[in-house]
Amino acid sequence: MAERMNAQVIVVGAGPAGSAAAAHLARAGIDVLLLEKSTFPRDKVCGDGLTPRGVHQLLRLGIDLNDPGWRRSRGVRVHCAGRQADVDWPAHGGFPDFGLTRTRHDFDHLLARHAQAAGARLHTGTKVTAPLTDAAGRLTGVTAVTADGAATEFRAPLVIAADGASARTALATGWQRAPGRPLGTAIRRYYRSGAFTDDYLHFWADVRCAGTGADLPGYGWIFPLADNRVNVGLGGLPHRRHGATDLQGTLRQWVDQLPAGWDLDEQHADGPSRSAALPMGLTRRPEYRDGLLVIGDSAGMISPWNGEGIAQALEAAEIAADTIALALTRPPGPRREQALHRYSAELDHRWGRYYRLGNTVAAQLFSRVGYRPLVSRRIMTSPTAISVVLRLLSQATADPAQDGIDSVLNTVLRLVPPLRR
Numbered sequence: 001m002a003e004r005m006n007a008q009v010i011v012v013g014a015g016p017a018g019s020a021a022a023a024h025l026a027r028a029g030i031d032v033l034l035l036e037k038s039t040f041p042r043d044k045v046c047g048d049g050l051t052p053r054g055v056h057q058l059l060r061l062g063i064d065l066n067d068p069g070w071r072r073s074r075g076v077r078v079h080c081a082g083r084q085a086d087v088d089w090p091a092h093g094g095f096p097d098f099g100l101t102r103t104r105h106d107f108d109h110l111l112a113r114h115a116q117a118a119g120a121r122l123h124t125g126t127k128v129t130a131p132l133t134d135a136a137g138r139l140t141g142v143t144a145v146t147a148d149g150a151a152t153e154f155r156a157p158l159v160i161a162a163d164g165a166s167a168r169t170a171l172a173t174g175w176q177r178a179p180g181r182p183l184g185t186a187i188r189r190y191y192r193s194g195a196f197t198d199d200y201l202h203f204w205a206d207v208r209c210a211g212t213g214a215d216l217p218g219y220g221w222i223f224p225l226a227d228n229r230v231n232v233g234l235g236g237l238p239h240r241r242h243g244a245t246d247l248q249g250t251l252r253q254w255v256d257q258l259p260a261g262w263d264l265d266e267q268h269a270d271g272p273s274r275s276a277a278l279p280m281g282l283t284r285r286p287e288y289r290d291g292l293l294v295i296g297d298s299a300g301m302i303s304p305w306n307g308e309g310i311a312q313a314l315e316a317a318e319i320a321a322d323t324i325a326l327a328l329t330r331p332p333g334p335r336r337e338q339a340l341h342r343y344s345a346e347l348d349h350r351w352g353r354y355y356r357l358g359n360t361v362a363a364q365l366f367s368r369v370g371y372r373p374l375v376s377r378r379i380m381t382s383p384t385a386i387s388v389v390l391r392l393l394s395q396a397t398a399d400p401a402q403d404g405i406d407s408v409l410n411t412v413l414r415l416v417p418p419l420r421r
């Protein structure tokens, strides 16, 4: 017979979304089980970069940002057609004025420990195999195989799916991905290089695809880390006109023509290149149904503007936890359900119009010609124009507006119709 464990909330997956949700829930005094199939530390294919929006969420979680494992960035250095422009993160508004990098090998372990320290019951080596439902189709928990190979039932009135791009928990309940949302792919490789002593995240808008020579429908990056390594990668969106890009070949070709002094060669490579999918644009709407909340990549929360997903996973985790804390004060039934539907409504309020416009821009511009039109010579040489681009891509505007750039961007976004549920 299967073993059985109960909690108020079960979180499937201890990536940034799941660990942050578990930490917020535990801090609210809620009994939470955090189930993770791997054991920490473990790798996760990522660019390892956090914008100020993500840093803000780490501060809200109470993470120590003075730890030497972090590397701070003061902004972004954009490279295109032999030119470069430095844009610092905005120093006003509600976000910190710096970004961070840290390998996911360390970062995810740190966040999982943080959730545990807050009171979450973390079970690693525990692979969730199926959702459990009652006769009405409402989730009542999950089945899993634990580290010692035992089949176990974990029961709770609410489940959070934070199991990443595979979204197995949502799919197992029949919850499909919404059609027409952008689905990118990205690849990264680590190199040992001390060449990047500046404090910028580096982006390239003029990477050429291997084989075709066309502009990559995406961008390339080099993100310096605290341990004298760099995370080098590129990502792109497929389009019916050019089909899928040979990311491996494109990465090799691009890195080969970067300056030799940067040490981006086989001799300095640290491990192989690895790629993964980027589900973007909010792919499961509304994000709550029948006892199940979806957060992070399982809900396709990666920004269609820049391919960033950690900040969004952390922010949605906090909104989900707040929603649940309120809902659990109400008895099971319509009033509790009403409270749970606020999760999706709050996401709409914060991101709906931004994602709707981003989905259109990704489909009509980035997937066709990439980012080069956004960083033309005229834009690169205008500090105001390039700041507008950075703020738009990283959702770094302040609302209420703190300056003219915020005012313009906020006004544009208010004119966009809300995102459909």
Ligand SMILES: Cc1cc2nc3c(=O)[nH]c(=O)nc-3n(C[C@H](O)[C@H](O)[C@H](O)COP(=O)(O)OP(=O)(O)OC[C@H]3O[C@@H](n4cnc5c(N)ncnc54)[C@H](O)[C@@H]3O)c2cc1C
Pocket (backbone or CB within 6 Å): 012, 013, 014, 015, 016, 017, 018, 035, 036, 037, 038, 044, 045, 046, 047, 048, 049, 050, 126, 127, 128, 129, 162, 163, 164, 165, 166, 168, 185, 186, 187, 188, 233, 274, 275, 276, 277, 278, 295, 296, 297, 298, 302, 307, 308, 309, 310, 311, 313
């Ligand atoms: C190449 C690449 C570069 C990227 N670069 C950046 C970047 O620089 N900055 C940024 O913000 N975003 C970046 N992203 C996106 C970012 O990695 C994701 O958005 C982010 O990891 C989402 O977090 P998550 O917690 O939702 O999912 P994940 O990080 O995927 O975590 C899901 C967790 O669930 C666990 N899990 C899965 N199935 C089960 C199961 N059945 N049972 C138990 N546990 C399970 C997994 O083991 C994992 O720990 C990049 C993505 C890629 C592919």
